[in-house]
């Protein structure tokens with residue numbers, strides 16, 4: 001079969017994607033065809049890759065004529081032909097949905113089969129009751145999907161929390177932490193002891209500057225290995241307590257000291273790369289290392305690199321003065337279905353893991369409002385939903401998103 005090959009610029013223009021995205025897809029294996037000294041692309045092949053790529057917000061420039069159908073709770077099927085899915089799929093979806101509104105009751109009925117697979121009867125009743133607290137009349141459909149997703153994920157999280165409750169769980173402490181989201185609460189104590197009493201996945205961001213080995217009198221260890229072992233216990237427990245798909249910010253300096261593994265004398269002092277050691281520990285404990293921001297602290301105070309002004313034995317060297325701000329992500333694989341961010345359906349199938357621990361899903365609801373030009377359902381993950389769809393001022397003051 002003869003295929004028409006396109007130049008890079010044509011591909012970029014036609015698919016409305018950036019050059020960086022195309023380069024990334026190529027790195028991930030997108031095939032290209034060599035024509036003379038230049039590269040060409042099979043546009044259909046690129047399109048398929050783009051549609052399968054969860055990170056790309058694919059917005060074709062051309063107007064696609066689509067058919068959208070929705071079945072409201074009274075089972076009367078409404079057809080909406082030639083709805084235009086154009087450059088902004090969310091606005092468009094919202095516009096279509098405004099004409100044919102869905103409701104929380106509809107989503108409950110539509111998803112009943114899937115809910116029964118995940119939750120027991122009591123749990124589903126709780127979900128129904130929680131949803132009854134919302135008045136969904138005159139509420140936009142996107143918001144109804146958000147509310148449904150929010151209440152569904154709240155239950156999913158509660159289930160996970162019950163399954164991973166620590167032995168030393170302390171109700172009083174957790175109630176104190178969970179109360180009024182808008183206030184600052186300070187808890188004084190050993191962070192390991194405290195975390196062992198805390199609910200799983202109950203903290204949305206962690207930031208710390210840990211003690212830097214034996215840099216201060218208040219914190220002294222026999223040697224570097226014992227110090228790192230203590231820090232590892234804290235990092236391991238923080239994996240349980242940090243919410244899923246959230247961020248850990250770890251500020252640490254590479255200190256100059258004796259690691260005390262062989263000798264303890266002042267002559268054994270050297271640079272101890274705590275930043276590097278912590279990256280390894282975090283990775284071993286399941287976190288993903290994402291970035292290392294260098295905090296430039298300016299002038300060095302120490303004069304040790306000057307060798308007392310003497311030019312022998314060439315121990316003089318330039319020094320810098322910095323600390324690391326290490327960024328890690330937690331990605332615990334979402335094994336349970338996540339509602340489609342467009343239509344709220346749990347009729348979704350798992351795709352590949354777009355990143356270790358991040359499950360991506362594809363909406364299989366034939367009546368969903370967003371389908372790709374190749375008639376593939378909406379692709380999404382909990383991570384992208386958290387970042388792109390579910391922010392809502394009215395319902396974001398919560399512990400799910």
Ligand SMILES: C[S@@+](CC[C@H](N)C(=O)[O-])C[C@H]1O[C@@H](n2cnc3c(N)ncnc32)[C@H](O)[C@@H]1O
Nearest residue numbers: 189190191192193208209210211212218219234
């Ligand atoms: C490098 S300092 C960070 C100081 C902090 N950035 C500040 O401005 O106060 C490390 C701090 O961690 C505290 N620390 C050490 N071990 C701890 C533990 N197990 N639990 C809680 N805090 C601890 C120390 O008391 C010290 O205040």
Ligand SMILES: [Zn+2]
Nearest residue numbers: 340343363368
């Ligand atoms: Zn959908």
